[in-house]
Amino acid sequence: MTSAAERLASNMNLSVLSRATELKKRFYFLIGCLIVYRIGTYIPVPGIDPRILSEIFAKHQGGVLGVFNMFSGGALQRMTIFALAVMPYISASIIIQILTVAVPQLATLKKEGDAGRRKINQFTRYGTVFLAAFQGYGLSVGLEGMTGANGSAVIDPGMFFRFTSTITLTGGTLFLMWLGEQITARGIGNGISMIIFTGIVSNLPNAIGKTLELGRTGVISTPFIFVIIFTVVAIITLIVFMERAQRRIIIQYPKRQMGNKMYGGESSHMPLKLNTAGVIPPIFASSLLLFPLTIASFHAQDGTGIMQVISTYLAHGQPLYIVLYVALIIFFSFFYTSIVFNPAETADNLKKNGGFIAGIRPGQQTAEYLDYVLTRLTVLGSAYIAFVCVMPELFVAKYAVPFQLGGTGLLIVVSVAIDFSTQVQSHLFAHQYEGLIKKARLKGRIK
Secondary structure (H helix, E strand, C coil), rough: HHHHHHHHHHHHHHHHHHHHHHHHHHHHHHHHHHHHHHHHCCCCCCCCHHHHHHHHHHCCCCHHHHHHHHHHHHHHHHHECCCCCHHHHHCCCHHHHHHHHHHHHHHHCCCCCCHHHHHHHHHHHHHHHHHHHHHHHHHHHHHCCEECCCCCEECCCCCHHHHHHHHHHHHHHHHHHHHHHHHHHHCCCCCCHHHHHHHHHHCCHHHHHHHHHHHHHEECCHHHHHHHHHHHHHHHHHHHHHHHEEEEEEEECCCCEECCEEEECEEEEEEEEEECCCHHHHHHHHCCCCCCCCHHHHCCCCCCCCHHHHHHHHCCCCCCHHHHHHHHHHHHHHHHHHHCCCCHHHHHHHHHHEEEEEEEEEECHHHHHHHHHHHHHHHHHHHHHHHHHHHCCCCCCCCCHHHHHCHHHHHHHHHHHHHHHHHHHHHHHHHHHHHHHHHHHHHHHHH
């Protein structure tokens, strides 16, 4: 009996170790993919003069190009194959998700389960190809019109350069899209979020160095540097607190008698996060604002025309930019929350499983109550996201602090880090839970 128990315990330990090995493989796969991404941010697009490009970028990095460069992990500044980053994919996702609400055929596909989601993902990929090609061509044309003290940033302008650069930039974006999907499936965390996270974090040392250099040269005072440090720490603390905050709705289940035994009667809770949308609203808002601003900034060199007006009034830190940014954050907070959480469907599932909320009738009243609670939470959550993203941006716009220290960058970094640690803990808890079950089975066999 004892030898049998020892063999079972040995097999259980081997099983747990094998699952821990699987977690390590996922982690190593994630690290390998991110290393590939960082290498790609240093492979330049053919036909670009890097010295003139650096000179031009230095003049415009305080505006929209600086924001775009933050999301691309510095790839735009070096004009590499990943200069567009994953912004076309995000823009395509926004468009497709909006169309799933507006177009009945797409709404039907969304309800068809995995098959429908695969088709919607395929449409998103097609949209990514179109937007990446469009933005890549616009970026190529814009580069041809940008000149520094020593000439144009493009060595040999013309259709051949536009064609090759468009193909290169589009291919880079599609590769990142594929890489993000692989990370999601075979790694840890959401692949697209991890790519953006890596791009921002990789430039943090440089951002801190630039901030200290501003203090050394007297552009900003030493006390103000301490104010920046305190503000960053306070915002990180606020983000961690708010991302962990949730409203717990008590769900009760009635008692049922089966034979001589009573089953049920337990109660559980349904956690509703204060920020259900996560980092999606600021990313979507930035993506939508960056698209027209990038085109406008490239075509506003002559100082006249509608492009110049757009570039001036929608410049980073301007009142109109901030108002639109806040409005888009609030809109996408409600929009994305409505996509990921359906009160009517949740209420129907509770009714089917016999669950109910105390004092609320199952069915329609439960759906209305959940919608009421979720709306109030989303109001607070969207206000929190808008505050975190906009308040530091005022410092960035006024004192030229690097964008990585802005609210959007901090929100993405902290939120993705929290999500990553949560998924790792979920893997570990799942292994421990399975181990406890096998221990219980082992004790039952010994008895």
